Amino acid sequence: MKFILINSVLVIFCHLNVMGQIYNYQEDVKTKSIWESTIVKANSSKVFTEIEGPGIIKKLWLTTFPSNDKENIELAKNVIINIYWENSESAAVSVPLADFFCQPLKLQAIENHFFHSTNNQLLFASTIPMPFRKTARLEVKNSLDKEFELFFGIDIESKVIEKDAMYLHTYWQNSIDLSADEPFLILPELNGKGRYLGTHLSLYQRNPFKNWPWYTRPVTIFLDSKSNNQKPSLYIKTLDDFFGSAWWDREDEHNTYTYQYIGRPLVETDKHNNLKIVLYRYHIQEPLWFKESIKIEIGKNWNWGNQKIESGNWTTTSFLYLNEPSNEFNLKGKY
Known part of the structure; x- marks a missing residue:
């Protein structure tokens, strides 16, 4: 798509192979x-x-x-x-x-x-x-x-x-009372070919503190590399970065936001100062392709001064496309 300013009028030129899909008749589609x-x-x-x-x-x-x-x-x-x-x-x-x-x-x-x-x-x-x-x-x-x-x-x-064309798959995982020094597996190592589409994460965090030290966990992504003997393909130091944001510890107010590909649609604290939060991210503009294998993990909390980070209940849903109609996953965890 091209944008050209002519005498203060914005003229938009659209490639027909992009916009034309909206109104072009397709003979073989019902x-x-x-x-x-x-x-x-x-x-x-x-x-x-x-x-x-x-x-x-x-x-x-x-x-x-x-x-x-x-x-x-x-x-x-x-x-x-x-x-x-x-x-x-x-x-x-x-x-x-x-x-x-x-x-x-x-x-x-x-x-x-x-x-x-x-x-x-x-x-x-x-x-x-x-x-x-x-x-x-x-x-x-x-x-x-x-x-x-x-x-x-x-x-x-x-x-x-x-x-x-590939098939949609999911992997659901949860962990009750996950301590700060325990990692959380978003997606176990999967052998196959496909594309990782995105993640939903929900957390019930006890005593989250105003600066949210619970989010100082790294995310490691292994694409076509075995996690036991190779460096990750991507290393994101904290959860706010992984979910397309930054500096959650410096926010005056932890507000909600929802965009097309990233969001924090729920932020609630109950009378006992326990936090409920929901996050999502979809990898549309920066696709994660893999030809042989994939694994995604949230690591342990790294040191945050003298604050004692209490345990929380973590749940994720992973969305991905695979070239096979079935996979080796099963629904994990329980409520």
Whole structure:
């Protein structure tokens, strides 16, 4: 795209191969939308849709009848969404609803590049592109002792998928009472070929202090290098840098912010001075490609004077594309 100023008038020249995609007719593409509902029994799993390919899931929208705030977040944390590609027996995506849709500690209105919700009433929407060739199977697993009605909307583009198109995968991990001298594994070492897309992180931190010393942890990223005998491909000294910010310890007020690729949509401190915080980052403009392997880890806290950093509950959801429809991951941890 070019910008030229002519007599104080801004003239914009757009390359047709970028902007033309919006209005150019595509002969071999068909749009399909599914709008239905189903009852999900207590303590059971329910496949709510199966889609024949090839195609791309362009939007996924889910909701159910809301209750009070406590019961709403309980449902969102105890219902897992599973997505299977190409009749695989193992789910490529397996994450609690709240964590997948970037509302891991509190249901709230949010908008970023991939996820949005207009209120705090159990509304979840994603626009992450999810290509598949033969079949896509979407399922929810209900761990609650009560049933609920799931309403869902799915928009699909039926089209031939490019040869190098990859499958969406997730890895969910949490650690209760993680001490300051313990590392946290965002993504274990995975052998394969793909692209790391982004991270959701939620933290319940006891006694966070005003200058937030808990965030002085490095992030190491290994791309196509074994973590046990090679230097990391990327080393980011603190979490604020990794999540696209800086100098959290010097902020007068720890406010929320949400942008397309980075955000801090939740910052709350309760009456006992415990912090709830949610962060996200998507690697769109600086993609992380790997041909053989990948691993991402949050390291131990490095020394911060005389402040005693207490333990916290850490949870992350990793999003990545892989060239295979199934992976070696399983849902880890428990609430």
